[in-house]
Amino acid sequence: MPQMLLIIEPPGQRTERGRTAGEAAYDRMLAFADELKAEGLLLGLNSLSTQTRRLSKRGGGTEVWDGPFAEAKEMVGGYFLLDTEDPAVAQAWAERCPAAEYAIVEIRSTGPCYL
Structure with a gap:
């Protein structure tokens, strides 16, 4: 499964x-x-x-909210998708990522969605 580096920034x-x-x-x-x-x-x-725009469908109706959202404590500012299954490789690259100096770099495994 590829590894994703998510850049989590302060708003x-x-x-x-x-x-x-x-x-x-x-x-x-x-x-x-x-x-x-x-x-x-x-x-x-x-x-x-x-x-941003958020959407939710509940009880037969749809609600849409336009952002940015003032109450947000953080935002996803971007990502890098890496061709490695090894979380240690992803972490080593996350440590080299310039965004780690001003944001959080979150490492996540990705995978297929099965229906």
């Missing part, structure tokens, strides 16, 4: 650090992605927007 940090620091952080993350590619480990990656 508002992208705005607080400003454009110049944000661009520098982004460049470091791209360099990290290049390292993963060079090792043949990168299956996918994406940065996620702070603009």
Whole structure:
């Protein structure tokens, strides 16, 4: 099963650090992605927007809420999907991830959905 590195950020940090620091952080993350590619480990990656929408279907109705959500204590800012089944390999790369300096890098195994 591939391993995913989820980047869990404090809300508002992208705005607080400003454009110049944000661009520098982004460049470091791209360099990290290049390292993963060079090792043949990168299956996918994406940065996620702070603009969100939540949906719930209950009792025959649908509710939709537009974000961002002020009560959120954290947000998923992006992910790297790694082509390794070894959690220790994923952890070693998580320790090298620049986002670990300003966010939490959560390591999760992924797997197929069976119906």
